[in-house]
Amino acid sequence: xxxxxxxxxxxxxxxxxxxxxxxxxxxxxxxxxxxxxxxxxxxxxxxxxxxxxxxxxxxxxxxxxxxxxxxxxxxxxxxxxxxxxxxxxxxxxxxxxxxxxxxxxxx
Amino acid sequence: xxxxxxxxxxxxxxxxxxxxxxxxxxxxxxxxxxxxxxxxxxxxxxxxxxxxxxxxxxxxxxxxxxxxxxxxxxxxxxxxxxxxxxxxxxxxxxxxxxxxxxxxxxxxxxxxxxxxxxxxxxxxxxx
Numbered sequence: 001x002x003x004x005x006x007x008x009x010x011x012x013x014x015x016x017x018x019x020x021x022x023x024x025x026x027x028x029x030x031x032x033x034x035x036x037x038x039x040x041x042x043x044x045x046x047x048x049x050x051x052x053x054x055x056x057x058x059x060x061x062x063x064x065x066x067x068x069x070x071x072x073x074x075x076x077x078x079x080x081x082x083x084x085x086x087x088x089x090x091x092x093x094x095x096x097x098x099x100x101x102x103x104x105x106x107x
Numbered sequence: 108x109x110x111x112x113x114x115x116x117x118x119x120x121x122x123x124x125x126x127x128x129x130x131x132x133x134x135x136x137x138x139x140x141x142x143x144x145x146x147x148x149x150x151x152x153x154x155x156x157x158x159x160x161x162x163x164x165x166x167x168x169x170x171x172x173x174x175x176x177x178x179x180x181x182x183x184x185x186x187x188x189x190x191x192x193x194x195x196x197x198x199x200x201x202x203x204x205x206x207x208x209x210x211x212x213x214x215x216x217x218x219x220x221x222x223x224x225x226x227x228x229x230x231x232x233x234x
Contacts, residue, residue: 001171032218036152043204043224044144044152050213055222087152091218094168096142098152 002026002090006099012107013078021073021102023066023088031067032092038101039084048073049091075104109133109223111205116228119195127228129188129205136186137161140208142221143179143190145201153201157208158188173199195232202227 003026013019023033031051036044046055048064051071061076075082083106088099115127129141142157156169158179167179178191188205206221 030216031214032216034220036221038152043226044221045224046220046222049220050211050218055220089152089154089221091220095170096154096157098154101151 001095002029002093002097004088004090004097004099006086006088006102008102009100010103010105012105014107015078015080017078018074018076019078019104021086021088021104023071023073023099025069025071025090025092028068029090029092032090033064033066033071034089034091035062035064035073036087036089037082037084038087044087047086078104109207111207111223111225113203113205113225113228116203116230118231118233120234121195121197121232123195124191124193125195125230126192127190127203127205127230129190129225131186131188131207134207136181137183140210140219141179141181141188142206142208143188144204144206144221144224145199146204146227147198147201150201155190155203192230195230197232200230200232202229 005024007022033051035048038044047058052064063074086102110132112130119125140159143155156179158167176194181188204227205225207223208219209222210219
C-alpha cells in the first residue's frame with residue numbers, strides 16, 4: 001500500500017497569511033494526487049485534483065503543486081472560512097490512501 | 108442538484124451485521140463508480156472500498172482492514188449503492204460516507220477524484 005504523510009499535523013495561522021501543507025508519498029504517484037478540505041461535522045470537499053487542477057468553484061487562493069512523491073497545497077491570503085482540516089489522497093493505485101490530515105487553526 | 112444520502116447506520120453489537128445504503132439523485136448513477144470512505148471519531152479519513160460501474164463489470168475493491176467482511180453492491184435501477192458489513196468490530200465504529208468517483212484523463216493515463224459526498228451515517232459497534 002502507498003503511504004501518504006502530511007506535514008505539519010497542525011498549522012496555526014492568521015487571517016491574511018499564506019500557508020503551505022506538504023504531502024509525501026511512499027512511492028511515486030506521478031501527479032495523481034487530490035486535496036480535500038473538511039470542516040467539523042461536514043463531509044470533505046474536493047479542492048484540487050491531478051496535483052494542481054482546481055476543482056470548479058474553488059477560490060483561486062488555493063493552489064497545488066508537485067509530482068512524483070512530494071506535493072504541496074498552498075493557500076494565500078487566508079480567509080476565516082479556510083480554517084479546517086486538509087487531506088491529501090493518492091489516486092495512483094488501490095487502496096486509495098489518504099494522508100492523516102493537517103488541522104489549519106487560527107493563531 | 109447532485110445528492111448522495113447515506114442511511115442505515117446505528118448501534119450494533121460486535122460480530123453482528125449491518126447494511127448501509129447510499130441513495131443518489133441528480134446524475135446518471137449507472138455511469139459512475141461509487142466509493143465508501145469512513146472516519147472514526149476524531150480521526151482521519153479511511154478509504155473502505157468501491158464498486159465500478161456496469162460498463163466496467165461492477166468490479167469491487169476493498170481496504171485490507173475490511174476485505175472479506177464488507178461487500179459493496181449496487182442497484183442501478185434504484186440508484187442505490189450498498190455497503191454490507193459483516194463480522195463487525197469495535198474498530199469499525201465511524202461515520203461512513205459514500206462518494207461519487209469521477210474519472211479524468213491525464214498524462215496518457217486515467218485517474219479519478221471524489222467530487223460529491225453524502226452527509227455520512229454513523230455506525231457504532233459496541234456491546
